[in-house]
Amino acid sequence: MKINKPKHDVNPDLAKERLKCNFNIEEVTNIIDGGKDKTVQRKKIEDIALNNGASLDEVPEECLSIKERYENAVRKSCVYGNLVRNEMLEITGIENFESPVLRRTADAFFKDISPFMLHLGMFVPTLIGQCTPEQTAEWLPKALDMQIIGAYAQTELGHGTFIRGLETTATYNPEKEEFVLHSPTITSYKWWAGGLGKTANHCVVMAQLYTQGKCHGTHLFIVKIRDLDTHMPLPGITVGEIGPRMGFSSADNGFLRFDHFRIPRENMLMKHAKVEKDGVYVKSAKHGKLTYGTMVFIRVTLVSEMSFNISKAATIAIRYSAVRRQTELRPNEPEPQILDYPTQQHKLFICIATAHAFQLTSCWLWNTFQAVLADMKKGNVDTLPELHALSSCLKAVSTSDALSHIEQCRFACGGHGYMLSSNLPFIYSFVAATRTYEGDYTVLLLQTARFLVKASEQAEAGKKLTQTVSYLNRTANADRLNWDNTHEGIIKSFQVIAAGKIGQCVKSIRDRTASGMDYEDAWLMTTVQLVGAAEAHCRAVLLNTYWSEMRKITEASSADVKKVMHQLAVLYLMYWALEKTGDLLKYSSVSKKDLDELQRRYEELLAELRPNAVGLVDAFDLRDEILHSSLGSYDGRVYERLIEEAHKSPLNDEPVNQSFHKYTKPLMLGKL
Numbered sequence: 001m002k003i004n005k006p007k008h009d010v011n012p013d014l015a016k017e018r019l020k021c022n023f024n025i026e027e028v029t030n031i032i033d034g035g036k037d038k039t040v041q042r043k044k045i046e047d048i049a050l051n052n053g054a055s056l057d058e059v060p061e062e063c064l065s066i067k068e069r070y071e072n073a074v075r076k077s078c079v080y081g082n083l084v085r086n087e088m089l090e091i092t093g094i095e096n097f098e099s100p101v102l103r104r105t106a107d108a109f110f111k112d113i114s115p116f117m118l119h120l121g122m123f124v125p126t127l128i129g130q131c132t133p134e135q136t137a138e139w140l141p142k143a144l145d146m147q148i149i150g151a152y153a154q155t156e157l158g159h160g161t162f163i164r165g166l167e168t169t170a171t172y173n174p175e176k177e178e179f180v181l182h183s184p185t186i187t188s189y190k191w192w193a194g195g196l197g198k199t200a201n202h203c204v205v206m207a208q209l210y211t212q213g214k215c216h217g218t219h220l221f222i223v224k225i226r227d228l229d230t231h232m233p234l235p236g237i238t239v240g241e242i243g244p245r246m247g248f249s250s251a252d253n254g255f256l257r258f259d260h261f262r263i264p265r266e267n268m269l270m271k272h273a274k275v276e277k278d279g280v281y282v283k284s285a286k287h288g289k290l291t292y293g294t295m296v297f298i299r300v301t302l303v304s305e306m307s308f309n310i311s312k313a314a315t316i317a318i319r320y321s322a323v324r325r326q327t328e329l330r331p332n333e334p335e336p337q338i339l340d341y342p343t344q345q346h347k348l349f350i351c352i353a354t355a356h357a358f359q360l361t362s363c364w365l366w367n368t369f370q371a372v373l374a375d376m377k378k379g380n381v382d383t384l385p386e387l388h389a390l391s392s393c394l395k396a397v398s399t400s401d402a403l404s405h406i407e408q409c410r411f412a413c414g415g416h417g418y419m420l421s422s423n424l425p426f427i428y429s430f431v432a433a434t435r436t437y438e439g440d441y442t443v444l445l446l447q448t449a450r451f452l453v454k455a456s457e458q459a460e461a462g463k464k465l466t467q468t469v470s471y472l473n474r475t476a477n478a479d480r481l482n483w484d485n486t487h488e489g490i491i492k493s494f495q496v497i498a499a500g501k502i503g504q505c506v507k508s509i510r511d512r513t514a515s516g517m518d519y520e521d522a523w524l525m526t527t528v529q530l531v532g533a534a535e536a537h538c539r540a541v542l543l544n545t546y547w548s549e550m551r552k553i554t555e556a557s558s559a560d561v562k563k564v565m566h567q568l569a570v571l572y573l574m575y576w577a578l579e580k581t582g583d584l585l586k587y588s589s590v591s592k593k594d595l596d597e598l599q600r601r602y603e604e605l606l607a608e609l610r611p612n613a614v615g616l617v618d619a620f621d622l623r624d625e626i627l628h629s630s631l632g633s634y635d636g637r638v639y640e641r642l643i644e645e646a647h648k649s650p651l652n653d654e655p656v657n658q659s660f661h662k663y664t665k666p667l668m669l670g671k672l
């Protein structure tokens, strides 16, 4: 495999690590990419990005003012967008505009985020999923060609989670064949939409549809908010940026207020419901929630996005841990590499395994999503509830796990991990937002819980369940599982834990309703348990999917690759078994002796994986320009890079800062 040759000598410790690696790195890279041809394609696209002005920053993004950061991000987005439009989509095919490869190359341009991300990330997918064929023909080519730039404005100041509570209204006027968009209250301001504040000239808006005096609930509309030539907001539109945030600092998350703003009837996205010219409302959708389709799509893609983010953090932390030496173990011996500490391995090797677990699960989820779309094209919406339940819990758990693993990577890098130049704080703050957006963690797990409670009741009634909950058919009446200390045994025990927790929720709700509570209150009182049950179900799905997909995908691999991929999957199973010992003790016959044995095997496995740690992160094949990290570069020049980055601080532009003469000196002289 052609690797990008480092310009400098590789740090000797890192070089030694690479000699220790006992599997073929390229083979693992191909597995991660989904095949050798995909690796070749990815590298070709990365070359286009990296040879055409990526890393265009003279001054680090973080050293710029808010305005400069935004302007710089727009400049880079235009260079990048042009490359996507003219060269990269030629290779992926236009239908793959959401390809993870494009997402990956975007990181070479932006440490933080592009103000155009939501255009490609949500605006375009909404047009694809919610337009009639005529509307698609009208809007999509313009959007893909960047003639119009869009945002997705759903959330309001007063409501994000509860979509039915949105207050923006779209009232149909049959005389003029127009909708009138209006923001009736302060809480109805659209709030948060990425790219809306300053960049977009169009947006998709979710609003309560009124026609013939009746409200028909939330629907989507495409709205032009700015003049295409002057970019000035149109009369009736108040739009701006919401202010500094924890992350997303180079984007322009926006607010938007409508004052009786008129749009043509054709601007209602009418794939699933329409308003006729005379104002008659016609619903064609076979399922009530199809207007939520873009959210389901993004939740599906976020699982792979989390794999990518963990792999970046793991690469940084593991390469750094091979270079960093700290603390004398024995007198007169060199300080060990911190990667030799089992506690460090415990923090970091699970990150490698989790990146693989999420990648394989995301491919499987993507295929499930495609199968559901194919069903829906044929008019069958029966498989949608299971997809909604799956995408909700996998989005919730993958973003939450990614966040805590990335935080562990930062801890693993000590003080230097706190530096923005390590890139870990950027990765962390980006992923922190994913736990909230596209549906908050708790809220989405409660959606999955609704599905699980129904499934459990169906299992109880002897009905055969769909694939991802079929374990409830086998385990619904099982009291405690006989512990079986095998890999399949661990997976089965997680299914029994999930079944036990769901069963306990059903019982709690029933007990509460039997004692006089109404169902809503009984559900509410049980929500802490319901969140736990949905998380347990998600863990069972993740463990089972990772294990079975890993075995499938490595069937034809070399023995060494098979071995190391197997070790990672076993590590993942053991890690989670040890994290959930309380649940295992409650729902299986596992003994203290079994758990001690599991702990011992886990620690041995960390030691077995140790020589391959650097090889495993090299297999993620993240080029330095994408990693942006003083700690994680391929050559391991950690200390040199930290010093180089320090010199870029604008505070080092002059030896004495003017504040000394203005403030400090007068203070010292008692002249303030």
Ligand SMILES: CCCCCCCCCCCCCCCCCCCCC/C=C/C(=O)SCCNC(=O)CCNC(=O)[C@H](O)C(C)(C)COP(=O)(O)OP(=O)(O)OC[C@H]1O[C@@H](n2cnc3c(N)ncnc32)[C@H](O)[C@@H]1OP(=O)(O)O
Residues within 6 Å of the ligand: 077, 080, 081, 082, 084, 085, 098, 102, 103, 106, 114, 116, 117, 118, 119, 120, 121, 122, 143, 144, 145, 146, 152, 154, 155, 160, 161, 162, 163, 164, 194, 289, 292, 293, 295, 296, 298, 301, 305, 384, 385, 388, 437, 438, 439, 440, 443, 447, 450, 451
């Ligand atoms: C061309 C060149 C371009 C160059 C550009 C350069 C740029 C480079 C970058 C490129 C990279 C691109 C990569 C993209 C990455 C993606 C990044 C995305 C960033 C996203 C930023 C954030 C966006 C947002 O956050 S948008 C807002 C999201 N909001 C939410 O998610 C709200 C959450 N709330 C809900 O979903 C609902 O309100 C809910 C589900 C909580 C409750 O809904 P409800 O209506 O009240 O329903 P309920 O009564 O609870 O349930 C009834 C019933 O319906 C079922 N249900 C609910 N939802 C669904 C669903 N979605 N699908 C199916 N069924 C659903 C529910 O289960 C119930 O069923 P029953 O139990 O059977 O009754």
Ligand SMILES: Cc1cc2nc3c(=O)[nH]c(=O)nc-3n(C[C@H](O)[C@H](O)[C@H](O)COP(=O)(O)OP(=O)(O)OC[C@H]3O[C@@H](n4cnc5c(N)ncnc54)[C@H](O)[C@@H]3O)c2cc1C
Residues within 6 Å of the ligand: 118, 152, 153, 154, 155, 158, 159, 160, 161, 162, 191, 192, 193, 194, 248, 253, 433, 436, 437, 438, 439, 440, 441, 442, 443, 446
């Ligand atoms: C960086 C970022 C980018 C975003 N981009 C966009 C965008 O482009 N377009 C857009 O439309 N939106 C966007 N959003 C908004 C985002 O989708 C919402 O913030 C998110 O859906 C959560 O909704 P909320 O803020 O109303 O939180 P709330 O719903 O107010 O949640 C607050 C707390 O209440 C809890 N809670 C709420 N309801 C329940 C319940 N029923 N049961 C139990 N607990 C509950 C939650 O768990 C949470 O802990 C973005 C947000 C962020 C942070």
